[in-house]
Amino acid sequence: xxxxxxxxxxxxxxxxxxxxxxxxxxxxxxxxxxxxxxxxxxxxxxxxxxxxxxxxxxxxxxxxxxxxxxxxxxxxxxxxxxxxxxxxxxxxxxxxxxxxxxxxxxxxx
Amino acid sequence: xxxxxxxxxxxxxxxxxxxxxxxxxxxxxxxxxxxxxxxxxxxxxxxxxxxxxxxxxxxxxxxxxxxxxxxxxxxxxxxxxxxxxxxxxxxxxxxxxxxxxxxxxxxxxxxxxx
Numbered sequence: 001x002x003x004x005x006x007x008x009x010x011x012x013x014x015x016x017x018x019x020x021x022x023x024x025x026x027x028x029x030x031x032x033x034x035x036x037x038x039x040x041x042x043x044x045x046x047x048x049x050x051x052x053x054x055x056x057x058x059x060x061x062x063x064x065x066x067x068x069x070x071x072x073x074x075x076x077x078x079x080x081x082x083x084x085x086x087x088x089x090x091x092x093x094x095x096x097x098x099x100x101x102x103x104x105x106x107x108x109x
Numbered sequence: 110x111x112x113x114x115x116x117x118x119x120x121x122x123x124x125x126x127x128x129x130x131x132x133x134x135x136x137x138x139x140x141x142x143x144x145x146x147x148x149x150x151x152x153x154x155x156x157x158x159x160x161x162x163x164x165x166x167x168x169x170x171x172x173x174x175x176x177x178x179x180x181x182x183x184x185x186x187x188x189x190x191x192x193x194x195x196x197x198x199x200x201x202x203x204x205x206x207x208x209x210x211x212x213x214x215x216x217x218x219x220x221x222x223x
Contacts, residue, residue, distance in 0.1 A: 043112070043217075044199065045213075046212065086152065094157050094164045094165045095142050095201070095203060095206045095207070095212055096142070096154050096165045097154060097212070099144075099151055100151075102151060
């Protein structure tokens with residue numbers, strides 16, 4: 001069955017510490033993978049996508065096809081990174097996203 | 110440019126009633142998708158519309174339906190409401206379906222079924 005897993009519901013780190021939010025997927029074919037973020041009282045928004053290979057707000061994510069993972073990383077967490085993060089593969093030709101259960105990141109001072 | 114708008118923002122309905130939610134995409138966007146967000150099931154895809162045609166449908170009962178108008182605005186309807194339909198319903202728009210185009214989400218409609 002096609003599935004995306006985010007094993008941590010809550011991840012708490014101190015400011016300045018490295019962050020890694022895990023995402024594993026189980027899909028046939030080659031899904032396109034995204035990370036979405038929802039800050040408190042704001043809309044769900046795209047953080048980054050694997051095809052862009054970009055760094056947004058210091059976050060990067062590398063697609064590891066062998067391990068079927070797309071972990072989100074940031075070397076030094078900032079207080080403003082506290083938010084809910086969702087991993088979401090997109091399969092097929094349309095816009096259907098299958099969201100993981102999300103990880104609440106809390107950056108403590 | 111105005112973002113995705115959803116109306117109403119909050120809604121309270123009784124079991125057995127029906128409800129219609131509206132989504133206005135960003136100007137120029139022709140693809141609209143709907144998602145249901147609940148604490149128990151998380152974010153689940155409902156359906157996707159492009160050029161007034163449903164392109165994709167999630168695993169929801171037939172009580173959930175939608176449509177898209179020629180101006181790309183979309184509505185979703187839930188008939189015979191159940192308590193479990195209480196959720197935040199999100200709409201997202203993009204220029205077209207496909208990987209090149211970012212999807213922008215609206216603020217959601219909070220539906221409470223009593």
